[in-house]
Structure formats: C-alpha cells, structure tokens
Amino acid sequence: MKTASLLSGAEAPVVQFENVGMRYGLGPEVLSDVSFKIAPHSFQFLTGPSGAGKTTLLRLILLSVRPTRGLVSVFGEEVSGISSGALTALRRRMGVVFQDFRLLDHLTTYENVALPLRVQGRAETSYRAEVVELLRWVGLGERMHALPPLLSGGEKQRAAIARALIGRPDLLLADEPTGNVDPGLGRRLLRLFLELNKLGTSVIIATHDYGIMDTVSARRMVLGEGRLRIEE
Amino acid sequence: MSVDRTPPGNNSGHTPGKPAGRPSAPAPERKPPRAPAQAAPEAAEALPATLRRNAPLVPTDTAASRSLAAVIAILTFLAALCAGAAEMVSASAAQWQGSVAQEVTIQVRPAPGRDVEADLARAENLAKAEPGIAATRVFSKQEAERLLEPWLGSGLDLGDLPVPRLITLTLGTPAPDLKHLRAGLGEALPGVASLDDHVLWLQRLSTMANTFVGAGVGIVALVLVATGLAVAFATRGAMAGNREVVEVLHFVGADDDFIARAFQRRFFGLGLRGGAIGAGLALLAFWLAGLLARAWRSGPAGEEIEALFGAFHIGWRGYASVLAIGIIASLVTGVVSRLTVRRFLA
Numbered sequence: 001m002k003t004a005s006l007l008s009g010a011e012a013p014v015v016q017f018e019n020v021g022m023r024y025g026l027g028p029e030v031l032s033d034v035s036f037k038i039a040p041h042s043f044q045f046l047t048g049p050s051g052a053g054k055t056t057l058l059r060l061i062l063l064s065v066r067p068t069r070g071l072v073s074v075f076g077e078e079v080s081g082i083s084s085g086a087l088t089a090l091r092r093r094m095g096v097v098f099q100d101f102r103l104l105d106h107l108t109t110y111e112n113v114a115l116p117l118r119v120q121g122r123a124e125t126s127y128r129a130e131v132v133e134l135l136r137w138v139g140l141g142e143r144m145h146a147l148p149p150l151l152s153g154g155e156k157q158r159a160a161i162a163r164a165l166i167g168r169p170d171l172l173l174a175d176e177p178t179g180n181v182d183p184g185l186g187r188r189l190l191r192l193f194l195e196l197n198k199l200g201t202s203v204i205i206a207t208h209d210y211g212i213m214d215t216v217s218a219r220r221m222v223l224g225e226g227r228l229r230i231e232e
Numbered sequence: 233m234s235v236d237r238t239p240p241g242n243n244s245g246h247t248p249g250k251p252a253g254r255p256s257a258p259a260p261e262r263k264p265p266r267a268p269a270q271a272a273p274e275a276a277e278a279l280p281a282t283l284r285r286n287a288p289l290v291p292t293d294t295a296a297s298r299s300l301a302a303v304i305a306i307l308t309f310l311a312a313l314c315a316g317a318a319e320m321v322s323a324s325a326a327q328w329q330g331s332v333a334q335e336v337t338i339q340v341r342p343a344p345g346r347d348v349e350a351d352l353a354r355a356e357n358l359a360k361a362e363p364g365i366a367a368t369r370v371f372s373k374q375e376a377e378r379l380l381e382p383w384l385g386s387g388l389d390l391g392d393l394p395v396p397r398l399i400t401l402t403l404g405t406p407a408p409d410l411k412h413l414r415a416g417l418g419e420a421l422p423g424v425a426s427l428d429d430h431v432l433w434l435q436r437l438s439t440m441a442n443t444f445v446g447a448g449v450g451i452v453a454l455v456l457v458a459t460g461l462a463v464a465f466a467t468r469g470a471m472a473g474n475r476e477v478v479e480v481l482h483f484v485g486a487d488d489d490f491i492a493r494a495f496q497r498r499f500f501g502l503g504l505r506g507g508a509i510g511a512g513l514a515l516l517a518f519w520l521a522g523l524l525a526r527a528w529r530s531g532p533a534g535e536e537i538e539a540l541f542g543a544f545h546i547g548w549r550g551y552a553s554v555l556a557i558g559i560i561a562s563l564v565t566g567v568v569s570r571l572t573v574r575r576f577l578a
Contacts, residue, residue, distance in 0.1 A: 064482075064483070088487040091484075091485045092485035102476065104289075104291075106291040108287070110285065111285065114285075115480075118286075119481060119484055119485050119490050120485065121490070124285050128285070145283060145284070
C-alpha cells in the first residue's frame with residue numbers, strides 16, 4: 001500500500017482513518033468508507049468539489065464530530081470514547097486555520113494569537129515575547145492592538161495562521177486558507193506552510209484552488225461523492 | 233543575528249519571511265520555530281505599554297450584564313432588609329424577655345373574712361425568705377386601683393370592690409427556686425395568693441420572635457435560590473450567545489474547566505457588583521430608618537415605635553448579616569454559573 005510506504009520506520013501515523021462513515025442525523029452519508037493515513041512530517045492537500053465533505057473530514061480529525069462508523073485515530077489514540085482531558089491534550093497538538101478565521105472579535109490581534117497559550121494557563125509574561133515575535137513575522141507587528149473587525153481579509157488570515165502556529169502544533173489543518181486572499185498572498189501563505197512542514201509539522205490543506213495545488217508536488221486526497229481517492 | 237522581518241503578506245520574493253528563529257532557523261526538535269531566547273527581552277521591551285493583554289475571554293454584553301447586576305442587587309436588597317428586620321425583632325424580643333423575666337409577681341386576692349393586708353405581709357415575708365429574691369415591692373391599694381383605671385376609667389370609688397393586690401419581686405442571682413416559693417405560698421395562703429412568673433407571656437413572645445426570625449431566614453433562602461436561578465438562566469443565555477467563542481476556545485485547546493472558570497469569573501464579578509449595591513442600599517435604608525425613628529421619637533407615635541422596635545438599630549449582627557448576604561449572593565452567582573457551564577458543556 002502506497003500510503004504505508006510514506007511512513008518512515010516505526011513512526012506511527014499522525015492521523016489514521018479506517019473505513020470511516022459519517023452522516024449527520026438521518027441524512028445520507030457525507031463520507032463513506034474513508035481510509036487513509038497521515039504520516040508524520042508529511043504535506044498533503046485535501047480537495048474536491050464544494051460539499052464533497054472536506055470540512056466534515058477536517059472536523060473528524062479535529063474531533064469536533066465523531067464518526068458514525070469506522071475507526072479514527074489521532075496521534076496513535078483511538079478517539080471513540082476518549083476522555084475530555086485526553087481530547088484537550090490531543091487538540092493542543094493541533095493547529096487549525098478555519099476558512100472563516102474564527103478570530104474572537106472582542107480580543108485584540110495579540111490576544112487572539114496568544115489564545116492557545118493562554119488557555120494552557122500560562123502567565124502572560126511567559127509567552128509575550130513569543131507572540132510578539134510571531135506577530136512581527138507574519139507582518140502584524142503594527143496591528144497587534146487592532147480588533148479583528150478592523151483587520152483586512154489578509155490580516156485576519158495571517159492572524160488566524162499565527163494563532164494556529166503559536167502552540168507549535170504537530171499537525172496543522174487549514175481549511176481553504178487561500179480562499180479569502182488574492183492569488184499572490186495565497187502563494188506566499190502556501191510557502192509558509194511548506195516551510196513549517198520542513199520543520200516537522202504535518203500539514204493538511206483543504207482547498208479547491210488548483211492554481212495553488214499545481215505549484216507544489218504533494219499528495220492529494222481527493223474527495224468526491226463521499227469517497228476518498230488518494231493521488232500521490 | 234540578522235532578522236528579516238518581511239512578513240509573508242509583504243514578501244514578494246521567492247522565499248517566505250525568514251526571521252531569526254522562525255522557519256529558517258535550525259530545528260533540532262523538528263518542531264515549528266520558536267522565538268530565540270535573546271529575542272525575548274527585545275520583543276518584550278518593544279511591546280507597547282498600552283497593549284491590552286488579558287481581556288476577559290467571555291465578551292461582556294453590557295445591557296445583559298447590567299440587567300443581571302440589577303436583578304442581583306434588588307434581590308440582595310430585599311434579602312438584606314428581611315434579615316435586618318428579623319434581627320431587629322429578635323433583638324427587641326430578647327430585650328423584652330430579659331426585662332420581663334427579671335420580675336415575677338405575687339397576686340393576693342381579697343377573700344371574705346380575711347385581712348388582705350395581713351395576707352400581703354405574710355406573702356412578702358415568704359418571698360423575702362426565699363434566697364435569690366433581690367427586692368420586693370408591695371403595690372398599695374391606691375396603686376392597685378390605678379392599674380385598673382385604663383379599663384374602668386378614673387374617678388370611680390373602688391373601695392367596695394375586692395381589687396387584687398400585687399407584690400413584685402425582683403429576681404437576683406442565683407435565680408430563686410420559684411417552684412419552692414409557689415408551693416410555700418400555696419401552703420400558707422391557699423386560694424388567696426398565687427405566683428405569676430410570666431411563663432405564658434414569655435412563651436408567646438418567644439414563639440412570635442422565633443416565627444419572625446424563621447420567616448426571615450426562609451425568605452432570605454428563597455431570595456438566594458431566586459438569585460441562583462436568575463444566574464443560571466443568564467449563564468445559559470451567555471453560553472448560547474457565545475457558542476462560537478466556546479467552540480474556538482475548545483479548538484485552541486481549552487478544557488471545560490478553563491471555560492467554566494472564564495464564565496465564573498465574569499458572573500462572579502457581576503454578582504459582586506450586584507451584591508455590593510444591594511447590601512449597600514440595605515445598609516443605607518437601615519441608617520435612614522434609624523434617623524427617621526430618632527426624629528419621630530419626640531412625636532406622639534414615638535413611644536409606640538420605640539416600644540415595638542427598640543431604638544431601631546440593627547446592631548453589629550444585623551450589619552454583619554447584611555454584608556454576609558451580599559457576599560453569599562456573589563458566591564452563589566459564581567458557583568451557579570460554573571455549575572451551569574459545566575452542565576452545558578457536558
């Protein structure tokens with residue numbers, strides 16, 4: 001199996017799906033018999049037409065929904081019946097960039113980016129320098145006071161990415177991260193994700209922007225009619 | 233150390249922004265980059281002093297917060313008034329009981345063929361002989377008749393009426409054995425002298441005071457329950473209104489306890505504000521009522537008011553219970569909001 005060959009040695013997959021099916025309520029199956037593995041330090045696109053189930057797949061990985069059938073393992077842990085403490089620990093190893101950013105409008109850019117560290121109960125002084133450094137790096141050094149409603153689409157995008165990166169995730173999930181920005185910025189953000197991947201983070205980017213995908217040769221997970229096809 | 237601060241958004245070259253310590257830096261742990269240690273002081277220094285850093289995670293909805301604080305203030309005010317009034321009645325009742333219980337009365341009834349003055353003297357001697365009786369005072373015939381004036385009117389000749397005569401005994405320490413005295417009186421003056429130790433009166437007074445205090449405690453408890461319910465509703469409303477905030481907090485790795493604490497902090501603050509306002513208003517109300525009572529004391533109704541409420545001040549226990557109710561209301565608010573959030577998240 002090709003996916004297995006991506007795994008280096010004994011390293012366990014970051015995410016593993018086995019015959020996963022998912023339906024909402026009594027509706028039709030959004031995902032059927034989805035099986036795949038995400039190797040550590042790997043980079044892949046998740047693509048498919050709108051409504052193909054990309055966001056549902058990401059939500060399954062994020063453990064915000066549970067599969068109707070099949071097995072989902074994240075960081076080697078099978079997630080059915082997982083305790084809420086273990087769930088929190090798994091989520092702290094993931095960074096996520098939502099399509100609609102999901103920045104908290106009542107917090108400044110600085111506070112939004114610092115959020116993953118703050119929720120770990122760390123003192124503000126212990127992460128201040130880190131957050132400021134990252135904000136400067138993503139070009140928001142001058143915008144840390146600003147509340148999200150006052151940020152441009154690109155700035156929100158970068159704030160959301162910074163928030164996903166601040167906790168040094170082992171796995172980064174990005175849902176249409178280039179959907180709200182011009183193609184130039186989209187390509188630059190993509191390079192940012194590639195750079196992160198080189199440093200060891202596994203990256204999954206959900207997109208249907210072929211322009212972006214064609215610039216990188218990476219594994220593509222293509223969803224169509226609820227089924228997954230993997231193009232190496 | 234060369235620091236390229238070109239952000240991805242402004243980077244038009246082929247390489248992404250390469251700040252020192254960020255992706256271009258060596259990464260032995262194969263982890264996303266960290267700010268190097270030496271960058272920390274520089275970054276911290278450069279951080280503007282005015283930057284808001286720790287805003288509450290639960291957004292404060294001013295209108296809803298104000299309403300909830302007002303509800304808590306009103307409920308605290310009512311509970312505090314109730315507690316203060318109960319305390320005042322209980323203190324007054326204790327005062328009455330104290331003064332009434334310090335005296336007992338011997339009643340000597342005139343009987344045909346008996347010299348009432350001799351009976352009186354005998355009864356007084358018996359009482360004086362009893363250890364623990366501090367003083368005795370025999371009411372003269374005129375005094376006894378005057379006691380009847382409020383019922384029979386003045387100017388009547390009561391000479392022919394067999395008006396009972398009274399001896400008041402002031403109790404000293406150690407308390408006298410009233411049973412022994414009663415038995416002695418019964419033996420020496422059977423059917424003529426009787427001892428009234430006001431037990432019935434004291435019992436009624438004590439029942440009344442206890443009923444009042446019990447009702448006060450019950451009302452305070454009900455008001456606190458109402459506060460808890462109001463807070464539970466408000467918390468549920470806030471949770472529903474902030475569903476997205478809660479979801480984001482979960483995604484960035486907050487556990488349920490952290491989220492519950494964030495809500496609890498916000499609601500405890502509101503409870504503290506409401507409790508302080510309510511308790512403060514209640515203290516003000518008691519102070520004003522005290523002032524008014526003092527001003528009225530000179531008027532015709534003054535004596536009745538003073539007789540009923542004493543000096544109209546609630547004493548340190550009253551003030552303490554008002555403050556305690558304010559604090560308890562805030563605690564109830566915090567605890568209930570936390571429990572509500574935990575239940576909501578579960």
